[in-house]
Amino acid sequence: MLDLIIAFALGVLAGTITGLTPGVHTNTVAVLAVGALPALTKHFSLISIGVFLSVMVIVHTFLDFIPSIFLGAPDTDTALGVLPGHKMLLRGEGYDALKLTVAGGVGSFLIGLIFLPIFFIFVEKGYPILEKFVAPIIISFSIVFILLEPNFKKRLWAVLIFMMSGALGLLVLNSINIRDSLFPLLSGLFGISTLLISSFSNSKIIEQKFSDKIEIFSLANIWNCVKAALSSALMSVLPALGSAQAAVISQAFTRKNNEGKDFLVLVGGINTVSALFVLTTLYLIGRARTGVIAAMKQFLVLDFNGYLVLITASFAAVGISVILTLWLGKFFANKIQKLNYRKLSLGIIAFVVLLVGIFSGWLGLLVLSVSTAIGLLAPKVGCKRIHAMGAIVLPVVFYFI
Numbered sequence: 001m002l003d004l005i006i007a008f009a010l011g012v013l014a015g016t017i018t019g020l021t022p023g024v025h026t027n028t029v030a031v032l033a034v035g036a037l038p039a040l041t042k043h044f045s046l047i048s049i050g051v052f053l054s055v056m057v058i059v060h061t062f063l064d065f066i067p068s069i070f071l072g073a074p075d076t077d078t079a080l081g082v083l084p085g086h087k088m089l090l091r092g093e094g095y096d097a098l099k100l101t102v103a104g105g106v107g108s109f110l111i112g113l114i115f116l117p118i119f120f121i122f123v124e125k126g127y128p129i130l131e132k133f134v135a136p137i138i139i140s141f142s143i144v145f146i147l148l149e150p151n152f153k154k155r156l157w158a159v160l161i162f163m164m165s166g167a168l169g170l171l172v173l174n175s176i177n178i179r180d181s182l183f184p185l186l187s188g189l190f191g192i193s194t195l196l197i198s199s200f201s202n203s204k205i206i207e208q209k210f211s212d213k214i215e216i217f218s219l220a221n222i223w224n225c226v227k228a229a230l231s232s233a234l235m236s237v238l239p240a241l242g243s244a245q246a247a248v249i250s251q252a253f254t255r256k257n258n259e260g261k262d263f264l265v266l267v268g269g270i271n272t273v274s275a276l277f278v279l280t281t282l283y284l285i286g287r288a289r290t291g292v293i294a295a296m297k298q299f300l301v302l303d304f305n306g307y308l309v310l311i312t313a314s315f316a317a318v319g320i321s322v323i324l325t326l327w328l329g330k331f332f333a334n335k336i337q338k339l340n341y342r343k344l345s346l347g348i349i350a351f352v353v354l355l356v357g358i359f360s361g362w363l364g365l366l367v368l369s370v371s372t373a374i375g376l377l378a379p380k381v382g383c384k385r386i387h388a389m390g391a392i393v394l395p396v397v398f399y400f401i
Contacts, residue, residue, distance in 0.1 A: 007048040008055050008313055012320055015059025020067060020328070026053075026060050030295035037299055047309055050300045053292050054279065054310045055317040061271040062321035063328065065101040069094055070332045071348050084260025086194055092206045095333040100261055101268030102325050107225035108269030109318050112232070112276045113311075119233050119277065123284045127237050135400040138393055145386050154383050161387040164374050165189060166394030172367050173395045184356045184364040188371025189388045192349050196372070197379055199345035208333040221265050228269030236277035237287075276314060283307040 018026050030053055033040065040049055069085035088097040146158040172181050278293050283302045300306070336344075356364045371391070378385045 003044045003048045004051055004309070004313075007044055007052040008316070011052040011055025011313075012059050012317065012324075014052070015056040015317075015321075016063055016324060018056065019060040019063025026057050026292050027290075027295075029056060030292040034295045034298055046300050047306050050296055050302075050306070050310055051313045053296050054275070054314050057275045057290075057292050058272065058314050058317035059321045059324065061275060062102060062105050062268075062318075062325040064271075065098055065268065066325070066329055066332055069097050069101075070329075070336055084264055087260065088264075089208075089336075090206070092209045092337075093211075094208050094336070095210055095329055097261075097264055098325065098329040098333075100264040102322055103221055104225060104228060104265035104268030104270075105272035106318060106322060107221060107265075108228040108232070108273040109276060109315070111222075111225050111229045112273040113315070115229055115233065116276075116280065119280060120284065122233065123237055123281060127285065130234070130237065135397045138397055142390070142393055145384070149383060154381065157377070157381045157383050158387045161374065161377050161383060162390035162393075164377075164390075165371075165388045166390035168367070168370060168374065169391030169393075169395045170398065172391075174398070176363060176367075178360050178363050178367065180359045181364070181367070184360050184368040185371050185391055187352050187356065188368045188373075189375040189391060190385065192352060192368070192372045193375030193379070195345040195349055196376065199342045199349075207337045210330070210333070220262060224262050224265040225269050228266050229273050232270050232274045233277050236274060236281050237285075272318070276311070279307075279310055279314070 014029050015026070018029060033049060033053065037049070044052075065085070069089055085094070085097040085101075088094055142162065146155055146162065149155045149158050169185065172178060172185050178184070274290075278290050281287050282293050282297060283304075286297070302310070353365065353368065356368050360367070375385075375388060377383075378388060
């Protein structure tokens with residue numbers, strides 16, 4: 001029992017570090033843990049190491065919104081949340097934006113637990129059928145997003161942005177050997193491009209408000225959490241799909257008139273509940289849908305008791321994550337308005353460039369520059385940034401064709 005408690009505490013620590021540090025992903029820690037198995041198994045059982053990885057992932061899914069909202073530095077799962085979160089930050093509502101992602105995470109995880117019996121049946125009966133329809137479904141949604149642009153000119157720009165980002169995604173993910181390839185790709189499309197526009201538009205961070213009124217259990221938020229759970233359940237059983245694709249599909253059913261607040265709840269929910277469903281997918285059909293689960297599969301054969309231990313640890317990690325995220329988020333919100341925004345933005349850009357150079361090398365820097373240029377197009381021509389997710393969508397489509 002003691003090794004489980006220690007593993008839980010270490011998972012919280014590791015998830016905090018990966019969540020708050022742009023470019024440091026849970027997959028990296030999972031690979032290191034697998035490499036250190038001979039040493040770790042002298043002190044920890046295999047299920048304890050599984051607890052460490054599961055808890056780390058849950059904590060990461062909450063805390064990684066802090067750099068995304070306050071610093072504009074996204075990872076794979078938070079890229080689409082950068083823009084609405086950043087806009088709220090500039091209005092003094094950065095902490096409220098963070099609380100919306102926390103509300104999504106908690107609500108979606110609880111709804112995901114309720115959905116688990118249905119998910120068991122869904123995986124066993126529906127998995128072979130769904131695989132055949134992934135490409136048509138994703139293409140259909142992409143076309144709908146383009147047609148939702150208000151006029152012909154913007155639709156043309158949307159097609160161009162989708163194809164350019166898609167071509168870059170195909171090149172980066174399928175043709176070029178770049179370590180942590182998604183980091184420079186998404187940082188350019190959604191992070192640095194946002195920071196560049198803000199830093200040269202006389203934006204400055206005003207004093208942040210700390211409203212206590214975030215209706216976590218409002219009808220709208222509960223519906224957003226249901227959508228997050230349903231889309232995550234679908235994505236977790238299909239190869240090559242994940243949180244980003246779930247967010248793209250769910251975007252079609254999200255209100256557009258409340259300044260992205262619903263979308264922040266949705267993205268926050270998808271990130272957290274995905275961890276529940278991919279763990280269940282590993283238990284049911286032995287398929288690994290994320291890097292961390294793939295690492296876990298190398299050393300752990302899950303029986304029902306082991307599965308219950310990991311689910312219980314994940315549930316406890318949600319509670320710890322809420323406290324940590326709100327506390328650290330308030331600290332960031334208190335400090336950030338005292339900084340020169342332009343210097344902060346340029347400093348973050350330099351930091352991300354440095355991280356890309358370290359993790360992905362000169363090819364990563366080249367990808368970062370090209371993806372940043374594409375990321376600047378949408379706001380400049382007045383299109384939605386969702387089209388830049390072609391960088392993920394097209395590689396997935398080609399995977400299934």
